[in-house]
Amino acid sequence: MFKNIKDSHITISQLMLPSHSNFSGKIHGGYILNLMDQIAFACASKHSQNYCVTASVNKVDFLNPIDVGELVTLKASVNYTGRTSMVVGVRVESENIQTGEKKHCNSSYFTMVAKDEHGKNVPVPGLILDTKESVRRFARSIVRQEQSKKRSNRFKASEFKIEEHLEVMKTQNAKLEL
Numbered sequence: 001m002f003k004n005i006k007d008s009h010i011t012i013s014q015l016m017l018p019s020h021s022n023f024s025g026k027i028h029g030g031y032i033l034n035l036m037d038q039i040a041f042a043c044a045s046k047h048s049q050n051y052c053v054t055a056s057v058n059k060v061d062f063l064n065p066i067d068v069g070e071l072v073t074l075k076a077s078v079n080y081t082g083r084t085s086m087v088v089g090v091r092v093e094s095e096n097i098q099t100g101e102k103k104h105c106n107s108s109y110f111t112m113v114a115k116d117e118h119g120k121n122v123p124v125p126g127l128i129l130d131t132k133e134s135v136r137r138f139a140r141s142i143v144r145q146e147q148s149k150k151r152s153n154r155f156k157a158s159e160f161k162i163e164e165h166l167e168v169m170k171t172q173n174a175k176l177e178l
Contacts, residue, residue: 002126003047010077012035014072015071016066016067016070016094018068026068029062032106033060037110043088043112044088044110044112047124050114050124051115051116052113057109058108059109064094066094067096072105073092073093073095075093076088076090079140082124084123085111085114085124086112086114088109
C-alpha cells in the first residue's frame with residue numbers, strides 16, 4: 001500500500017505566551033521541541049494509522065529566536081518510509097503578528113516508528129513520490145541514515161583508535177592528562 005505525502009501533511013499554529021519563555025524573554029527551546037515532537041507524532045500516526053514513537057531526532061539547530069507574542073507555525077510531512085519507520089520533516093516558522101515579518105526558526109527530522117496495540121513494530125504504507133522535491137527529500141533521508149551508521153561505527157568504543165584523534169585534540173579547548 002502506498003499513500004500520497006499530502007494526505008498526512010499537518011500544519012499547526014500557536015501564539016507564544018509569556019509562560020513559554022525562558023529567563024531572557026525568548027521562547028524556551030524545550031517548549032518548541034515539545035511542539036515539534038507532537039506534530040511529528042501526529043503526522044506519522046496519520047500516515048501509518050498506528051500509534052507512533054520517536055526513535056531519533058536528527059539535527060536541531062535553533063536558527064532564530066522566537067519572541068513572546070509571535071505566532072509559531074509548524075509544518076510536518078513524511079519524507080521517507082522504511083518498513084516500520086518514517087522520517088518526518090518538521091519546519092518551524094515564527095511570525096510577528098503586527099509587522100507580518102516571518103522567520104525560519106528551525107527544521108528537523110524525526111524518525112518515528114509505528115507500533116501496534118501490543119507495542120510491536122508494524123509495517124507502514126510506502127510513499128508515492130510524485131514531485132522532484134519529494135524524491136529529493138526521500139533520497140536525502142537515505143543518505144542521512146547511511147551517514148549516521150558510519151558515525152556510530154567510527155566511534156564505537158571497541159573500534160575507537162585514540163591515536164587518530166590525539167593531534168586534533170591539541171587545537172581544542174581540552175587538556176589531555178592520559
